[in-house]
Amino acid sequence: MAKNADAKRMKILEAAKRRFAHFGLAKTTMAEIAQDLSFSKALLYYYFPDKNRLYASVFEMAVDEIITETTAKIEDANGVCQAMDAFLSTRLQIIKDNYSIFEYAYSLRSELPPDVEEVLPKLFEKEIQQVSTILRKGIKHDGLVVDDVEVTAKILLISLLGMRLGILQEVKSLFLPPSKEEFDYILGLQQKLAKIFLNGLKS
Amino acid sequence: MAKNADAKRMKILEAAKRRFAHFGLAKTTMAEIAQDLSFSKALLYYYFPDKNRLYASVFEMAVDEIITETTAKIEDANGVCQAMDAFLSTRLQIIKDNYSIFEYAYSLRSELPPDVEEVLPKLFEKEIQQVSTILRKGIKHDGLVVDDVEVTAKILLISLLGMRLGILQEVKSLFLPPSKEEFDYILGLQQKLAKIFLNGLKS
Numbered sequence: 281m282a283k284n285a286d287a288k289r290m291k292i293l294e295a296a297k298r299r300f301a302h303f304g305l306a307k308t309t310m311a312e313i314a315q316d317l318s319f320s321k322a323l324l325y326y327y328f329p330d331k332n333r334l335y336a337s338v339f340e341m342a343v344d345e346i347i348t349e350t351t352a353k354i355e356d357a358n359g360v361c362q363a364m365d366a367f368l369s370t371r372l373q374i375i376k377d378n379y380s381i382f383e384y385a386y387s388l389r390s391e392l393p394p395d396v397e398e399v400l401p402k403l404f405e406k407e408i409q410q411v412s413t414i415l416r417k418g419i420k421h422d423g424l425v426v427d428d429v430e431v432t433a434k435i436l437l438i439s440l441l442g443m444r445l446g447i448l449q450e451v452k453s454l455f456l457p458p459s460k461e462e463f464d465y466i467l468g469l470q471q472k473l474a475k476i477f478l479n480g481l482k483s
Numbered sequence: 484m485a486k487n488a489d490a491k492r493m494k495i496l497e498a499a500k501r502r503f504a505h506f507g508l509a510k511t512t513m514a515e516i517a518q519d520l521s522f523s524k525a526l527l528y529y530y531f532p533d534k535n536r537l538y539a540s541v542f543e544m545a546v547d548e549i550i551t552e553t554t555a556k557i558e559d560a561n562g563v564c565q566a567m568d569a570f571l572s573t574r575l576q577i578i579k580d581n582y583s584i585f586e587y588a589y590s591l592r593s594e595l596p597p598d599v600e601e602v603l604p605k606l607f608e609k610e611i612q613q614v615s616t617i618l619r620k621g622i623k624h625d626g627l628v629v630d631d632v633e634v635t636a637k638i639l640l641i642s643l644l645g646m647r648l649g650i651l652q653e654v655k656s657l658f659l660p661p662s663k664e665e666f667d668y669i670l671g672l673q674q675k676l677a678k679i680f681l682n683g684l685k686s
Contacts (some may be wrong), residue, residue: 435646435676441636442645473638477676480683 284386289327297338297381299472304380305393334437336395341402342378346371350410360418364474365479367410368440372467411437416480425483436477443469492530494520500541508538508564508596525656539598541680544583547639553613560601563621570613571643575670579663583613608639614640621681628686646672 285412295316299308311333314321328334350370357363375382411433418424426432498519513534517527531537547631548672553573560566570584578585614636646669 388595407550430678435679438672439642439645439676442642442647444645469638469641472634473642473680474684476635476680478683480679480681483643 286354287312287324288319288349292324292327292334293337296334297341297378300335300338301380305331310334314326324482327427329394331394332393335391336399339381340382340399340402340425342374343399345378346374346403346415347406347464348412349374354410354413354417357417359479360414360424360449361475363414363417363476368467372463372470376463379460407437408433415481418481423483424478424481426481436474439473439477440470443473491522492527495522495527495530495537496544500544500581501523503538503541504581504583507586508534508658512532513537535598539596539602542584542599543602543605545577545584546602548581549577549606550575550609550613552577557613557616557620563617563627563681564678565622565624566617567681568674570617571670571673571677575666575673579666580583582663610640611636618684619683620649625681626686627684629684635684639677642680643673646676 292313296308296313299313300314300390309330310324311321313334324334328337350367353366354363354402355371402446408430412429415424415426415429415436419429420427495516499511499516500666502519503518509533514524517524527537531540553570556569556573558564559568611633615632617634618627618629618632618639622629622632673683
């Protein structure tokens with residue numbers, strides 16, 4: 281019985297992801313998702329009490345995808361530079377591929393649904409751990425010297441995330457998400473920053 | 484005659500700055516500023532068509548103060564590290580001293596008055612020039628090797644500004660400005676980042 285419920289929940293999440301990825305949060309209705317699955321609206325609401333809650337769950341699924349894929353790439357990488365490049369490019373590629381899902385989180389808009397806002401610190405915390413792993417790789421194999429790995433990872437991660445602020449400053453539209461083309465520009469700046477930063481950790 | 488007009492305009496700006504610095508934009512009225520100066524409201528509106536325009540002018544004055552003071556400190560500094568420390572601490576001290584004036588710009592809120600928003604790219608452009616000057620100091624005196632000074636300055640500046648994002652991620656309140664205590668924490672992170680980054684530019 282629980283297994284069947286899980287399967288239904290997963291079906292709803294997958295249908296919702298397709299809808300949100302195409303049309304975004306605002307232009308998707310619960311009725312449309314129910315229709316896609318030939319489910320009743322009541323069944324949908326049994327699993328997800330409102331659209332924001334459903335959206336937050338889809339968002340969390342996409343966040344888990346980022347974490348899983350980047351973790352694998354970091355493990356496979358030879359050396360700190362390759363690990364960092366893989367982390368940055370994989371991360372941004374998944375965000376690009378799920379553009380309409382990440383749009384809300386990326387646009388710093390004040391109407392961010394609270395359920396979505398709760399997912400972000402979890403991603404941030406996980407990413408600090410990933411950058412810490414990358415730095416430890418560098419300490420072990422590439423001669424990096426790091427006083428406090430977690431603090432250093434945090435400074436580097438925040439700097440990298442801040443690249444988005446730069447784009448926003450330039451285009452003067454603080455409340456629009458970056459376009460798909462601007463993602464590539466952000467990635468370029470992030471790669472340059474990471475290279476200089478990692479070089480700065482060599483004694 | 485023009486000189487007299489300039490003097491009046493300056494008096495209004497100074498009175499407005501005191502009001503805004505104490506009470507912020509929302510809790511200050513044009514009537515109060517006029518009263519402080521024993522000016523008529525009509526005279527105030529002759530110089531500044533609305534409160535947002537007046538606020539933007541006060542904001543621009545504070546921005547000019549940042550630029551003037553940091554430029555002097557950068558010129559006086561011996562070496563790239565001292566110049567960078569002076570730039571960061573002076574900048575943040577003026578923002579702290581004029582907390583209620585910068586609050587709006589700092590809080591990423593969507594209701595940023597358009598007149599204020601126009602001042603920000605000007606500050607950003609000027610700050611890129613200042614960080615470029617700091618880097619050139621480092622190239623000349625401290626053995627830094629930099630391919631493209633302006634691009635590198637931009638990446639460093641954006642990273643430093645991004646430290647604010649980090650605070651916001653942690654406190655989970657994307658739309659509140661940092662508290663005065665958090666400014667000191669931001670400065671600490673900025674100084675660590677700048678040190679590693681500048682070290683990374685040594686060949």
